[in-house]
Amino acid sequence: MSESFQSHSSTFRPRARLLQLLGDQLIGSARLAVFELVKNAYDADASKVSVEIGGLGTDEPTISVTDDGEGMSLSTLTDIWLVPGHENREVQRQRLIRSPKFHRLPLGEKGVGRFAVHKLGNSIELVTRHAGCRECVVRIDWNQIISKPFLSEAPVQIEERSPQVFTGQRTGTQITISDLRQKHWSRGDIRRLQRQITTIVSPFDEPGSFSAVLEVPGRELWIAGIPDVGTILSRATWKFSFELIDGEYNWFYQFLRIPLLRLEGRELVGTGEKLLLPPSTKRDKVTATADFQEGIGPVSGDFYVYDRDRDYLRLLTESKLVTDYLDENGGVRVYRDGIRVYNYGEPTDDWLGLDMRRVNTPTRSISRNIIIGAINLQLDSSQALVEKTNREGFVEDQALLHLKDIVLGALMTLEVERQKDKEAIRSLTGKASDIETEKIRQPLNELRRAIRREGLEGKLFKYVDKIELDYEDMQRTLLHAGMAGINLGVVFHEVERGVKTLHRAIQMGENRQTVQEQSEGLMGLLDGFATILRRDDGAVQSAKKVIDRARRNNSLRFNHHRVRFEAPILEGGLGDFDAQMSFGLVVGAVGNLIDNALYWVRVRWPDVPAKSQMTPRKIYAGITNELEEGPAIIIADNGPGLKDAPDRVVSPFYTRRPGGMGLGLYYVNMVMQLSGGSLRFLEPGKSTCLKDMTELSLH
Known part of the structure; x- marks a missing residue:
């Protein structure tokens, strides 16, 4: 006996309250919802958007967002704006279709940004006008809509009329939200919203094709007295800018003159260099090669850094103005096509881990409360960086990790040079180094x-x-x-x-x-x-034994990093000598030199195939009797060479190597001095010599 089966078909029937729930869940706060509406104005090809918070202090406050963009026609309203998740913007981005007036790619792509209005209030009025069209008005009362069981039973009425808001040849969109969810807006809330709106465009760029303003009728004093960002930037002690394009790193460093300390400023330029990446156990790369930027595209940035040491601040006027501004606005923001990617740079977001780096190395690293920075990306070449649906940064994936590494690498260049100037400031203010x-x-x-x-x-x-x-x-x-x-x-x-x-x-x-x-x-x-x-003074040991122990300690690393290590003395070569030494310390000193060499040959030769038998990375360890002082151990590599004078590289806590403590060469120098020897740099940038000068040297 056979069983009979019946099949049934059905459809999803979204509840009417779904859109309101999405607005609540996708948009984190009221301020972020306003920020999202401002971004929508940018996508609408607007040059200016005005946000007005009205009726403060009453039971019926309102939020109004007005732009002078291209507006929407009746068909755009019905076929796109009222269709959540519409792929219109995504298609424009993928096909690189730019806006007609300002040639912009859309920032939105998921078709959910319009839910921001539902986050803010229950009553929404949208007035919009497209060129050559009548003015359209949409009114949404969420109290009525969610009383219906399903969306299909909650129609939205659209009215066409002669222009009343966008008269003459004007176009644009105005959204007014009433019956607000957040009815009380404090002075602090308004000032934070002001900061958020005014930072939608980078403060470092020249005035461009887009701007946003906040108006608070009846509460104008609440946003009065907020320092102009230009005033704050003019008080920076250091300025730094960089760009990384196809693996080529260019940068400009400026230390501003401090007249009260009689300290002259200085400028440095780096062109066509390699960007050193922070240390990581998840990759072998130590420089940002062109393929490291894949899906991210060109990256540039501007950093303004301040000195908050008390002894220095005492010399400045309006120091409290600067420190208060940094406490609330310090950090590094991200801008894509000149528009900010929220929430990087917010007080609660330390996306680069700057504060933790500062804790680990307080005298060198830059924390969020001493920097105002902006990272600039291009939308058309950074498609691997995908914004989260909740509008709180990029998806945490490999592309974002690479972006963080690039920014931290650039910061390292700034920190190395800044350290020199900090030492000069400390010496003049009488403050010793930490x-x-x-x-x-x-x-x-x-x-x-x-x-x-x-x-x-x-x-x-x-x-x-x-x-x-x-x-x-x-x-x-x-x-x-x-x-x-x-x-x-x-x-x-x-x-x-x-x-x-x-x-x-x-x-x-x-x-x-x-x-x-x-x-x-x-x-x-x-x-x-x-x-x-x-x-x-230790026992008498042979130089050959020192090199042999150092080689064995690092043999695994030579293989892993595909480095060719040459030590003729260990293969039967002549020239060994004995000296009185502390064996463990001298082996450690040679190990430090090898450790440095392993890093810097990878910087100069970043791309070596995993199974290559002809690696260009080379380290040499040997003995020489050609120096006037006597025999010596030679450690050499074919890396990029030293950029600093010998007295600088052997000073404590100074390093150009990301993540380094800056004690390696200081340690080598100290060990040789304590052992009766010396550290010499025979050919700057090419070889390093550990010179023994005890009475047991072979001449």
């Missing part, structure tokens, strides 16, 4: 977790425990000896670097013998510090 230190317990705990995952507890935990004990003992010794500060920072730097190298070896599956040797090497480094502190 001391930076890094804790080691967190990296050690991460190392323990990695060891546990690999099942190596029995072999390696004893080394990690010994490293931690030796480190803590070293910390107490330095503090007790009055050597806190920079020397303590060097210990932090070296132990952290050693722990990370060991952690990397475990994660990448290096053999246990090598891991054990690296653990022993890290303990030897700490023993070396202790030797120096005890004024013990």
Whole structure:
């Protein structure tokens, strides 16, 4: 016996309250809803939009948004505006169809921006007029609409009339919302809305084809006295601008003259450079090559940076005006085709993590409360950056991560140069440089977790425990000896670097013998510090042994980064010499030079195929007897070379390497001095020499 089946067809029947719910859920706040209506005016090819908040202090406040755009015809109203999710704007963007008057690509693409009106109030009146058409009026009462069970039972009436608002040849759209959801608007709310509306266009650009104003009848004083952004920008201490186009990085840096300190300003220009990216474990690239910008397109930016040190602010007039403005408006905003992408740069949004960077390196990094910045993108070439439906930034994907890296890389250029001027300001105001230190317990705990995952507890935990004990003992010794500060920072730097190298070896599956040797090497480094502190000159060791240990410590990294390491002395070459030294410290010094070389050869040679046998990246370690002072260890690479003078690169906390502590070469220089040797730069930008000058040198 066969069963009989019946099939039925049906359709979705959206409830009448759906549009109101979408407005509530898609638009985060009333201010953002107003901002969205202003953006809609931009898409309508308007040159000016006026926002008026009327009836404040009464029971019936209203919001009115009026633009002088192209307006809408009756067919546009019925076929597009009243069709949520219509793909009209999306098609225009994909086909690069620009507006007739100002040649704009539309910012909207999802057809849901009009829900902003439903976020603001229950009663909406829309008046619009297109060229050559009569004026159309749409009135929506949401209290009536949501009383109906389904949208199909809630028709919207459209009236055509002779122009009353847009008379003569005028076109545009006016939306008036009453029966507001937010009936009380405080002075703070209005001032924040004013800031939001006036920042829809970049404050750094010349007046363009679009502007927005806020009017508050009867409450004009509420928005009076808001500082003009031009006044604030004129009080910046540093200015920086950059552009990155197809992997080519150009920048301009300006430190403004400070007459009260008798400190002259300076300017620097960089052209055709490579942009260094912040460190990341998720990519091997260290520079922003052309393919790194794919889907993002050209990126440019302007940064205005301020000095908020108290000793400096005392010298300035109107310093409170500047600091108050920065507290509320500081940060880096994003603009696409000159129009702001909300909510980047808002007080609650630290999209670049600037404040956390400042906590980690307080004397170098720039926090949000000392910068006013704008990042500029082009809509037609940044299609990979997709705005979220809720209008709160871009979708968190690879394209956004790349944009963040580009901006942080540019900020690093600014921070490096700014550091030099900050030192000059501090010296004139009598304020010493801050001391930076890094804790080691967190990296050690991460190392323990990695060891546990690999099942190596029995072999390696004893080394990690010994490293931690030796480190803590070293910390107490330095503090007790009055050597806190920079020397303590060097210990932090070296132990952290050693722990990370060991952690990397475990994660990448290096053999246990090598891991054990690296653990022993890290303990030897700490023993070396202790030797120096005890004024013990150490034992006699061979230069060849130093190079061999440094090579083994970094062999995994040479392979991973496709670097050709050449050390003829380890392959039977002649020229070895012995010297009295603290072995662990000298190995650490050579390791620092190799670490720097590994980074900078990748900067100069960013694209090397994974299986390439002919890598251009090269590092050399060897011995020379050609110097007048005696034999020396040579570490050389074919990277881009040094951009700074030797006395600058060996100073503490100075680095051009993103994410670096700025202690590597300072440490190398200190170790050689304590060991009776010296650090020399034989050919600026090409080779580095660790020169031994003890009585045991071979001549």
